Every structure is written in structure tokens, then in C-alpha cells.
Amino acid sequence: MSQRFVVRATGAARPGQTAALGTALVSANCRLLDLSQHVAFGEVTLEALVETADDLGAMLPTAGDVFGLDCRVEAVSAKSETLWADVAKDPVWILTLMAPALSAEVMAEVGALTAEQGLTIQQVRRLSAESRLDAANSPGDAGACLEWRLSGAVRDSTLLREKILALSERFAVDLALQPADLWRRHRRLICFDMDSTLIQAEVIDELARRHGVYDEVAAITERAMRGELDFQQSFRERMSKLEGLDESVLADIAESLPLMPGLERLMGYLKRLGYRTAILSGGFTYFARYLQARLGFDEIHANELVIRDGRVTGEVQEPIIDAERKAMMLKQIVEREGWDPDQAVAVGDGANDLEMLAAAGLGVAFHAKPLVRRQAALSVSVMGLDGLLYLLGYSASDLATLSPEH
Structure with a gap:
């Protein structure tokens, strides 16, 4: 027998x-x-x-x-x-753990967290380059990263999300959980906010500072953050303060904008890998076009600075790119290209990005405000923008076969 x-x-x-x-x-x-x-x-x-x-x-x-x-x-x-x-029918998850260096203590905490939620660790693999996990990498390196493949039904998704955020803050690591579905390695579109996401600045603040009205603009921003003004109201009021700004300062500001760490490396690889990239910003097209020319974004959608006789008029050109319109444009690009919505990735830092993050198959809060980190599906607060490559499932050995475009 x-x-x-x-x-x-x-x-x-x-x-x-x-x-x-x-x-x-x-x-x-x-x-x-x-x-x-x-x-x-x-x-x-x-x-x-x-x-x-x-x-x-x-x-x-x-x-x-x-x-x-x-x-x-x-x-x-x-x-x-x-x-x-029975186990083969369980949901499967990918847990990405990344930081400049990873310790045994972090490993223990992650293992305890997954066990508490009834998740079985099927596999752990290194995505980062062959160097010590516990040693800080060089500034040009993408840090240390481990990818955990888990199976099982999550017992309490809200509690798990809270504990992931708490563990991330306690150890200064990025920890992100996502379904191990087909779309994870078949994303096609990546949409980015611009200010404080692609660049380490808020352009409207820089314009206000050059025009000598920074305190007035900051006061309007503070009122908006307290909920006294919505985005469109605050945008109109801030724009009015820029009336008379000399057009000549725009180029100087654009050339001095500090890029977010990891952006150039990320864009080089995304271009080689065939992703379509877009800037969807409540900022200004002048600066989005500068980034497009420098880094090769496929398309940009932002607000126009109305300039007449060499001066900013302070007027607002409709439609204003707000949270709702960002999400709508992401959906329009997906539909135009014939992709599934789950093939879209969105990256942003502010409350104005939440609708866009929710509309994408993968929404990433990048160096975001606490409210945004809590509501977004994934959060990256320690690594640079090139950490997104790990979230997409690419290892250092995968990328070593490519020469990133510049």
C-alpha cells in the first residue's frame, strides 16, 4: 500500500x-x-x-x-x-523592515508582534546588499532591509497597525505590511506629491519669504491646520499675499530646492523598470516642470502661478489642485492607460494627499504628519524615497543588474 x-x-x-x-x-x-x-x-x-x-x-x-x-x-x-x-487557504502578507541598521532586538519585537496576531513566518529574506545588518551603511546606500513572508488571518488589523507605528517610532525603523498579491510586482504608475515629498521644502513658504510676507502666509497656514479654512480658501488667501512678487526669483528658488534623499536613485531605477511617473501637486507647475526636466517625470499636474508683466498677480487659476482633484487625476491616468487601479502607487506627506493615497492600490505616507501616518496603508518615516524600491519587492541584487538612468 x-x-x-x-x-x-x-x-x-x-x-x-x-x-x-x-x-x-x-x-x-x-x-x-x-x-x-x-x-x-x-x-x-x-x-x-x-x-x-x-x-x-x-x-x-x-x-x-x-x-x-x-x-x-x-x-x-x-x-x-x-x-x-487549510494553511494553504490562509491570506499571505509581506512585511518589509528597513532602516540604516537593524538589530537583533528589532527582529525579536517583529517576531513577537507577528505571533501575537497569529501570523506564521514562512520566509525571511534580505533585500539589501550583502553587508552587516547591524552596521549603519554609507550615505549613498539604501540601508538594511529584510522582507518577511507571513501567512494567516490578522486577528485585529487596527491594533496591528497601531503597534507597527509604535514599533517603528521606538526603534527608528520603517515597518510596512501589505498583501502578497499579484499586483505587488506589477505596479505600473507611481504618483507623487511634490512639496515635502519630492523636495525638502514648501515652495509657497519660500516664495512668501522672498516677498517678505512669510509670517502672514504662515498664519494662514496655521488657521487651515486648525480647521478654520479648507485647502481652497487657504490657497486663495496665501496666493493673494504673493501679489507683486518678481518673476525673476522663481528660477533662483527652483535651482536651490533641496531634493528629498533617495529621489534621484529612485527615479533612475523607475525609468529603467518602465514605470510611468507623475507629480500630482497642490504646489506650482513652474517648479514641477523643473523637476520633470531634471528627473524625467512623465507628466505633471499642479497649480499655475499667474504672472503678468513679470510679476505674480496673486490670482488663482482654476481648477485648484486639491485633495479631491489629486485622487481624480490618479484615477484618470489609470483609466487612460488601461491599467487596474491596484497597479497605481501614491506617495505623499500631508492630509491633502489622503484621498490620493486611498485611491491607489498602494498608498505610502512619506515622512508624513502623524494623522497621515495613521490613516495611510503604509508609512515610511526613516528611509529615503529609494526605500520605495524595497516596498515594491526589488532587492539590491535585482537592481544591480540595471544601470539607473539619470
């Missing part, structure tokens, strides 16, 4: 072991039902699910000695097969 077995073979990795084990299974008249193999730190682990009427327990250990593997054979019970079938 046939019986099912799991064969587990381990040992120092070397060529020919899979072929040798396969030959041994053929000699034992085995039917191969499933197979898994991986190598870590020079050690190979090969596991096979087989079915045979022969006595594998006597044959394989001896065969394993020949090709340098320690072979164990375990009979599979009907109960085990039922359990495996």
Missing part, C-alpha cells in the same frame, strides 16, 4: 545534489508530489513530498551519505495533509 512521506535533506551546498536525490527517489519507485529547495549561508535544504510503497526510511539515509546530505524521512498522516490544505 502506498504511503506519503516528506523527505528533508540538508548539508553543505554543492552541484549535483538535486539530481542525486532525484535519482534515489526514482530507485525507490517514488512519485514526486511537491518540491522545495533553498540555500542559505552555504547550507542547502531540499524538501520533497513523495508517495511510494517502498521503505524510504531504509534507503534514503544511506543514499544521502553518498552525495553529502543528511536525509530524514517522515511519514505524512491524513491529519497533517488536512492541516496543510
Whole structure:
């Protein structure tokens, strides 16, 4: 009578072991039902699910000695097969952990958090380059990153989200959980806010500072943050304060805008990988066009600075790019290109970006305000913009095969 077995073979990795084990299974008249193999730190682990009427327990250990593997054979019970079938139906998740350096203490905390939620760790793999996880990397490096593949139904998604944010803040790491679905490696569109996302500045504040009205504009911004004004009202009031600003200062401001760390590296790889990139901003087209020319964004959508006779008029040109319009434009691009909404990624830092983040298949709060971090699906507060490559599932070894465009 046939019986099912799991064969587990381990040992120092070397060529020919899979072929040798396969030959041994053929000699034992085995039917191969499933197979898994991986190598870590020079050690190979090969596991096979087989079915045979022969006595594998006597044959394989001896065969394993020949090709340098320690072979164990375990009979599979009907109960085990039922359990495996149930586990195969569980949701699967990807947990990305990244920071300039990662410690054993962080590993322990992440493991405890996943266990508390009833999630099983199926696999952990390094996405970052081959260097020490616990040592801070050079400024040009993308930091340390581990990707955890988990299975199971999350017991309390709200509590899990809160604990992910708390753990991230406590250890100064970025921790992001997302479904391990088909779309994760098939995103096509990435939309970015501009101010405080692509650049380390709020352009309207820089314009106000040059015009000598910074305190007045900041007071309007503060009223908006208290909820006394909505975005469109505050935008109109702030624009009115810029009336008379000399057009000549715009180029100087554009050229001095500090880029967000990791932006140039990110854009170089996104272009090589064929993503469509867009700036959807409540800022100004003048500065968005500057970034487009410098970094190669495919399209930009922002507010126009109305200039007449070499001076900013302070007028507002409709339509104003606000939160609702950002989300609408993301959806329009997706529809125009014939993509699924889940193939879109949105990245932003402010409350004005939340609708856009929610409209995308993957919404990332980048160095965002606390309210935005709590409401967005994913949050990055430690790494640079090139950390987005890890969230998309690309490893340093993947990217090493490409030469990023500039």
C-alpha cells in the first residue's frame, strides 16, 4: 500500500545534489508530489513530498551519505495533509523592515508582534546588499532591509497597525505590511506629491519669504491646520499675499530646492523598470516642470502661478489642485492607460494627499504628519524615497543588474 512521506535533506551546498536525490527517489519507485529547495549561508535544504510503497526510511539515509546530505524521512498522516490544505487557504502578507541598521532586538519585537496576531513566518529574506545588518551603511546606500513572508488571518488589523507605528517610532525603523498579491510586482504608475515629498521644502513658504510676507502666509497656514479654512480658501488667501512678487526669483528658488534623499536613485531605477511617473501637486507647475526636466517625470499636474508683466498677480487659476482633484487625476491616468487601479502607487506627506493615497492600490505616507501616518496603508518615516524600491519587492541584487538612468 502506498504511503506519503516528506523527505528533508540538508548539508553543505554543492552541484549535483538535486539530481542525486532525484535519482534515489526514482530507485525507490517514488512519485514526486511537491518540491522545495533553498540555500542559505552555504547550507542547502531540499524538501520533497513523495508517495511510494517502498521503505524510504531504509534507503534514503544511506543514499544521502553518498552525495553529502543528511536525509530524514517522515511519514505524512491524513491529519497533517488536512492541516496543510487549510494553511494553504490562509491570506499571505509581506512585511518589509528597513532602516540604516537593524538589530537583533528589532527582529525579536517583529517576531513577537507577528505571533501575537497569529501570523506564521514562512520566509525571511534580505533585500539589501550583502553587508552587516547591524552596521549603519554609507550615505549613498539604501540601508538594511529584510522582507518577511507571513501567512494567516490578522486577528485585529487596527491594533496591528497601531503597534507597527509604535514599533517603528521606538526603534527608528520603517515597518510596512501589505498583501502578497499579484499586483505587488506589477505596479505600473507611481504618483507623487511634490512639496515635502519630492523636495525638502514648501515652495509657497519660500516664495512668501522672498516677498517678505512669510509670517502672514504662515498664519494662514496655521488657521487651515486648525480647521478654520479648507485647502481652497487657504490657497486663495496665501496666493493673494504673493501679489507683486518678481518673476525673476522663481528660477533662483527652483535651482536651490533641496531634493528629498533617495529621489534621484529612485527615479533612475523607475525609468529603467518602465514605470510611468507623475507629480500630482497642490504646489506650482513652474517648479514641477523643473523637476520633470531634471528627473524625467512623465507628466505633471499642479497649480499655475499667474504672472503678468513679470510679476505674480496673486490670482488663482482654476481648477485648484486639491485633495479631491489629486485622487481624480490618479484615477484618470489609470483609466487612460488601461491599467487596474491596484497597479497605481501614491506617495505623499500631508492630509491633502489622503484621498490620493486611498485611491491607489498602494498608498505610502512619506515622512508624513502623524494623522497621515495613521490613516495611510503604509508609512515610511526613516528611509529615503529609494526605500520605495524595497516596498515594491526589488532587492539590491535585482537592481544591480540595471544601470539607473539619470
